[in-house]
Amino acid sequence: METAASPAITLKCVEHRGSQRLAVSFAYDQAYIDRIKQVPGRRWSETMRCWHIPVEEQALQVFRAAFPFVALPPIGEFRTGFTPDQPDKADVQITPAAAGSEQAHKAGISSQKGIESIELIGGRFAIRMRYTKEGVAFMKSLVRSFWQEEDKVWVCQFSEANLKDLQAYCSYWSEEEYAKLAELLEVRNAKESQKTMAVWPLKGNQEWLRVWIPNHTSEAIARIKRVSGRRYSRANGCWLIPNNQQLLEGLSEEMRAIGVEVEVRGKVLNVPLKRKSWPERQSHLLDKLDGPMAALVKEYTDFLIGMRYSWQTVKTYTSFFRRFAEVFGVAELPNLEYASIQGYFNELAKEDISLSTLNQYINAVKFYYERVLNRPRKVYAVNRPRKQDRLPKVLSKGEVKRIFKQLHNLKHRLMVYFAYSSGLRLSEVCYLKPEDVDLDRLQVFINNSKGGKDRVVHLGEEMICLFAEYIQKYKPKEWLFEGQQGGEPYSPRSLQAVFRRAKEKAGIDKQATFHTLRHSYATHLLETGTDVRLIQELLGHSDIKTTLLYTHVSKRSLMSVRSPLDSLFDGDEEVEKSNKSSQ
Known part of the structure; x- marks a missing residue:
């Protein structure tokens, strides 16, 4: 029953995408919509x-039953599309002309082939045709073609091959229309060939940046996965990275290495990645924990932080200890017998984990009993796996020189030089301060390094001019090598990427990382006759056994050895020479 307040309904016969439709217009009314x-x-x-x-x-019939008070118009009155200037969801819509002998001839060819209409929608051809075996076989031969049941059309990719094949098959377009499509395809291909990665803030959540990757190449995706905090959003159909200038700069460097430029659309938050305080870091470890488990982990991490373990060690130990506590239960831990603990480690050893990881599991559990509960160490001694003796990877001097030649940025060159000149670790290079370098004495002071130790290392004379040039150009204040954000050190991840790109450009296939420069420094010192005890001090090794590993890869030690194969035929050569002389 309609009232006077009910909105009026307007009907119009239209042809939409090759099918006859009835357009129904009325002011908003929920009852009509239902x-x-x-x-x-x-x-x-x-x-x-x-x-x-x-x-x-x-x-x-359903419409008449729902709207009995509305008279249907004569169904023969149709028009093409909704409006001539606004095709519904179509980029380009070209239909064959109906007048002229040439157009009529082509329309006849199309009709004979069963083609009724071809539209370009969203970068694809939508083809409506009458069923024929020949037509179906042809449609299946087109690039990326498929049948869309909902609209009763064949769909294929808008490509040069498909455009040529369609025109050759049914001569659907005039020369002018065909040229227009070919030009449009050329422009589109040119845009796709431009290697530009677009980045813009996520709508509704400005803390994230959407990333559009050109052609979704595997190289580009691999570099996206190196960004800290990145994730793939199925809802948005794209990768997301934290909205941060420092991360974006690091990603830009990664992409430039494969010839992709990053185009930023919209405002990027200029907020530095501040290093969190210990309470903030600890709260991260306690996140989503409650009850006895939260209290246990807090007590455990309090001891680790109080003993000044590194953040990486705190995270690793806490993760492994939580797994141990979840297996046995918080209440049972203080009263566990030795056999139960040993059995736990025996089961871990059966898993696909490295020996070093298994040792970390053991250390994490032992820390709880021996430090937190202050139990005697001997009670909880466990059988440890035998550690594998792996030799360090080393670059030759020629390979190091080839890498140096690929470093054209002054800051990057000096950072890599520091690692090789003084045998510094990655973090030690990034966290250097201007006052740590003493040019007069050619020394570098390493403060609070691995294991909380300080040490003094030698600075090569070749560094003096380069260092002076760097100081004059960059004028560092808090950190010797500042990152993109003022007041923050250079990102270790970015420095790793710098070294990796230089190695690739130098054509070095050897498996090597930034830390390999430190191994090469020690090995080359040993080869030039430097005492191994002095090398131990320069590297900051607590145990001489660690330093002695470099004697196994030293060229000097290996060259002093003569293979028994070389001397095997020495006697035969002398006999042969004497025989020749007697003749």
Whole structure:
């Protein structure tokens, strides 16, 4: 029953994407919307802001039942599309002309082939055709073609091959129309060939940046995965990275290495990645924990932090200890027998983990009993796996020189020089301060390094001019090598990327990382006759056994050995020479 307040309904016969439709327009009314949703095949058009239904007997019967007070128009009155200048969801819509002998001839060819219409929608051809075996076989031969049941059309990729094949098959377009499509395809291909990665803030959450990767190349995706905090959003259909200038600069460097430029659209938050305090870091470890487990982990981490373990060790130990506590239960831990603990480690040893990881599991559990509970060490001694003796990877002097030649940025060159000149670790290079370098004495002071130790290392004379040039150009204040954000040290991840790119450009296939420069420094010192005890002091090794590993890869030690194969035939050569002389 309609009232005077009910909105008026306007009907219009249209042809949409090759099919006959009935456009239904009315002012917003929820009751009308509920009714029209009962009609099979109904759709909403954003272009015309109206509903439209198929001109089919079943749909029209449901519509008449839902709107008995509306008179249907003569179904023969149709027009093409919703508006001539706004095709619904179509980029380009070209239909064959109906006048002229040439156009009529081509229309006849298309008709003979069963082609009724071809539209370009969203970078794809939508082809409506009558069923013929020949036509179906042809459609299947097109690049990336498939049948879309909902619209009753064949869909294929808008490509040069498909455009040529379609025109050769049915001569659907005039020369002018074909040229227009070819030009459009050329422009589109040119845009796709431009290696530009677009980045812009995520709508509704400015803390994230959306990343559009050109052609979704595996190289680009691999570099996205190196960004700290990145994740793939299925809802948005793209990768997301934290909205931070420092991370974005690091990603830009990674992409430039493969010839991709980063285009930033919109405002990027200029917020530095501040290093968190110990309470903030600890709260991160306690996140999502409650009850006895939260209290246990807090007590455990309090001891680790109080004893000044590194943050990496705190995270690793806490993760391994939590797993141990979850297996046995918090209440049972203080009363566990030796056999239970040993059995736990025996089961871990059966898993696919390295020996060093297994040792960390053991240390994490022992820390709880021996430090937190202050139990005697001997009670909880466990059988440890035998550690594998792996030799360090070393670069030759020639390879080091080739890497240096690929470093054209002054800051990057000086950072890599520091690692090789003084045998510094990655973190030691990044966290150097201007006052740590003493040019007069050619010394570098390493403060609070691995194991909380300080040491003094030698600075090569070749560094003096380069260092002076760097100081004059960059004028560092708090950190010798500042990152993109003022007041923050250079990112270790970015420095690793710098070295990796230089190694690749130098054509070195050997498996080597930034730390390999430190191994090379020690090995080359040993080869030039430097005492191994002095090398131990320069590297900051607590145990001489660690330093002695370099004697196994030293060229000097190996060259002093003569293979028994070389001397095996020495006697035969002398006999042969004497025989020749006697002749």
